[in-house]
Amino acid sequence: MPSLRELAETLGAEHLGTIKKDQVTEIIKKYEKLGKPIIYKVEGSDVEVLSALYSSREAVWKALDSRSDEEAYRKLLELKKGELKEIPFKFRELDSLDSIPWVKFYPKDGGEYQTASIFIACRKGICNSSFHRVMKLDAKRCAVRLVPRHLYTMHKEAVEEEEELPVAVVIGAPSEVEFASALSVPFGTFELEIAAGIAGSLEIAKTPLYSLPVPARSAVVMEGRLTKERVKEGPFVDLLHTYDKVRDEPVLVIDKVYWNPSELFHLILPGGREHQYLMGYPREASIWDSVRKVVPKVHKVRLTPGGGMWLHAVVSVTKASDGDAKNAIMAAFTGHPSLKHVVIVDEDVDPDDPEQVEWAIATRFQAWRDLVVVNYARGSSLDPSAEGYTSKVGIDATAPIKEKEKFERVE
Numbered sequence: 001m002p003s004l005r006e007l008a009e010t011l012g013a014e015h016l017g018t019i020k021k022d023q024v025t026e027i028i029k030k031y032e033k034l035g036k037p038i039i040y041k042v043e044g045s046d047v048e049v050l051s052a053l054y055s056s057r058e059a060v061w062k063a064l065d066s067r068s069d070e071e072a073y074r075k076l077l078e079l080k081k082g083e084l085k086e087i088p089f090k091f092r093e094l095d096s097l098d099s100i101p102w103v104k105f106y107p108k109d110g111g112e113y114q115t116a117s118i119f120i121a122c123r124k125g126i127c128n129s130s131f132h133r134v135m136k137l138d139a140k141r142c143a144v145r146l147v148p149r150h151l152y153t154m155h156k157e158a159v160e161e162e163e164e165l166p167v168a169v170v171i172g173a174p175s176e177v178e179f180a181s182a183l184s185v186p187f188g189t190f191e192l193e194i195a196a197g198i199a200g201s202l203e204i205a206k207t208p209l210y211s212l213p214v215p216a217r218s219a220v221v222m223e224g225r226l227t228k229e230r231v232k233e234g235p236f237v238d239l240l241h242t243y244d245k246v247r248d249e250p251v252l253v254i255d256k257v258y259w260n261p262s263e264l265f266h267l268i269l270p271g272g273r274e275h276q277y278l279m280g281y282p283r284e285a286s287i288w289d290s291v292r293k294v295v296p297k298v299h300k301v302r303l304t305p306g307g308g309m310w311l312h313a314v315v316s317v318t319k320a321s322d323g324d325a326k327n328a329i330m331a332a333f334t335g336h337p338s339l340k341h342v343v344i345v346d347e348d349v350d351p352d353d354p355e356q357v358e359w360a361i362a363t364r365f366q367a368w369r370d371l372v373v374v375n376y377a378r379g380s381s382l383d384p385s386a387e388g389y390t391s392k393v394g395i396d397a398t399a400p401i402k403e404k405e406k407f408e409r410v411e
């Protein structure tokens, strides 16, 4: 399993030296457009940082040691458990939270944040690894956004039993760990074992205070406790490039901060390409898996950038019967419950080309026949237009099978 440093160097990372905190956002944005990873330091910290790593589809393939979407999707979907090999904990202790880089990425963000922070917690025999953004409150305390999934449940149960939840926060973990921690696997499946399955095996070390398993080849590990205390977290620019609202979220009290200087710390630009690929790519895999069960062939699944690689998908398929496209719409919504709008196109339309997709809607779609609307569905917490429920829309922009000639795209 290559470390983030090895992967970044393979992808031709550019070394930038030290940059000022208020330049971080602009610089990452610039290099994401170029599809080039960068290695740098942020003023005030000795920790070496990596950004713009997953800023192209090819970089994601490389990270997952794959040569196509199908190969990468299969690795993410297999959910095969691999061996966790324990080695000694060799990190060096840092003075405080202030020794690592913290960045306020956008003017109205609620504070300085960590964005590549993976939380590892174990409780009652179940371990979990998942991404959660962290907002710094002071030298010992942070606020953590717990989207209602597994860590949220573990913390809720701990609070109900009047306990705190010990956690390890890992930053700069190998790619397989990052992608596995962005997956939506059943509760009880430990994402680090899935990362080990993707990579073959995974070296882990147990943290000194709480004995939590962390990837040994990571840059920073923090040990702390998720408490019952709540504070305002946010606003914070999310995948959709809007300010996610302020919520009351749990306080994380930090006990120890450790550093492994041979690995690279990771800062992900909120709402940037890397954020979209890391969160969206596993959901593409899940849509692909769901749709391929109901149509003869799925050619491409694209969670499109305008929808934050989260709310909008275009899927190209080969149909066996004309009703297949409607089933593909329903399958896509099942594969990714946060999906809001999906367009199904034929194999002659490229989902990567918005003009071709629009052409398919213009020439092959009739709303009375091809529009699927599902009201009062569960949508994404990120959608500022949703009020409790979401309306989901599916567009069947495929041509009738028997009339291919009439709908031919003439080049």
Ligand SMILES: C/C(=C\C(=O)O)CCOP(=O)(O)O
Residues within 6 Å of the ligand: 147, 238, 239, 279, 338, 379, 380, 381, 382
């Ligand atoms: C992907 C999410 C946050 C982010 O990375 O900004 C969480 C959104 O989860 P929903 O289930 O769509 O509410």
Ligand SMILES: [Mn+2]
Residues within 6 Å of the ligand: 128, 129, 130, 150, 185, 186, 187, 188, 189, 191
């Ligand atoms: Mn989980």
